Amino acid sequence: MLKTNEVMDVEKVAMTLKLLGDKTRLIMVKLLDSHDCCVCEFVEIFKTSQPSISQHLRKLRDVGLVKEERRGQWIFYSLNKDNSYYCFVQQVLGQLPSQDHKLKELEEQGTRITCC
């Protein structure tokens, strides 16, 4: 894993920023920075279709920013700490306000998944 200040490939940084440059994905990644989440939680949070969420997650997964893990019926996503640009992403996310209130809302609604 690259440490901050080690040499980074500008092209890959641009690609990472482009991925984060979408409101839905940015909030997703920010949420994942503090909690693993499953697909249906994102569907609920973003009030959008399940395929749309899956496609965003796929993009993040394709570049190795997130990883998936099945837990029973659900597939949970988490940040991939082994990714070369994990530290870089952390620095960016660190400047963003927490989005955890969105998860709180799910808990209040009773739609937060806490299996396993």
Add this chain to the structure above:
Amino acid sequence: MLKTNEVMDVEKVAMTLKLLGDKTRLIMVKLLDSHDCCVCEFVEIFKTSQPSISQHLRKLRDVGLVKEERRGQWIFYSLNKDNSYYCFVQQVLGQLPSQDHKLKELEEQGTRITCC
């Protein structure tokens, strides 16, 4: 100007990241972080058309990330330090390797503009 850790609008952060998520613009902004540059220098550096460069600069200008200043025949661009997201952008750029070698090449070629 927002300090890092003050509340930022996620939507605007996403928009900023999207703008930086283009290799040409990312390098432009990184270069501007250390030196003002004029349009024709960018044209030379990126080996692309002048309108293409102008259009990238316009996008950056439209959100207030950069500002322009005429100096004689040339228009010089610089980072807009008054922008609310200047600090945020600084943090991102700080993690990128310097791109100043591109300006060095111009100097060696004799195509660096140093008017005024």
Add this chain to the structure above:
DNA sequence: TGAGTATATAAGTATATTATTATATACTTA
């Protein structure tokens, strides 16, 4: 003032991105 240089903008085209709809896969549980 006219020619040359620097830059911006408009229009058109090619490509990329995002969301939707339809469908397939995989797991759970009665």
Add this chain to the structure above:
DNA sequence: TAAGTATATAATAATATACTTATATACTCA
């Protein structure tokens, strides 16, 4: 094993983006 739930993928349509070509504007200097 059948029905229900969760997720992924494929195909398509709508929209956004980036580059090119053509043209307009503004400055400089002979």
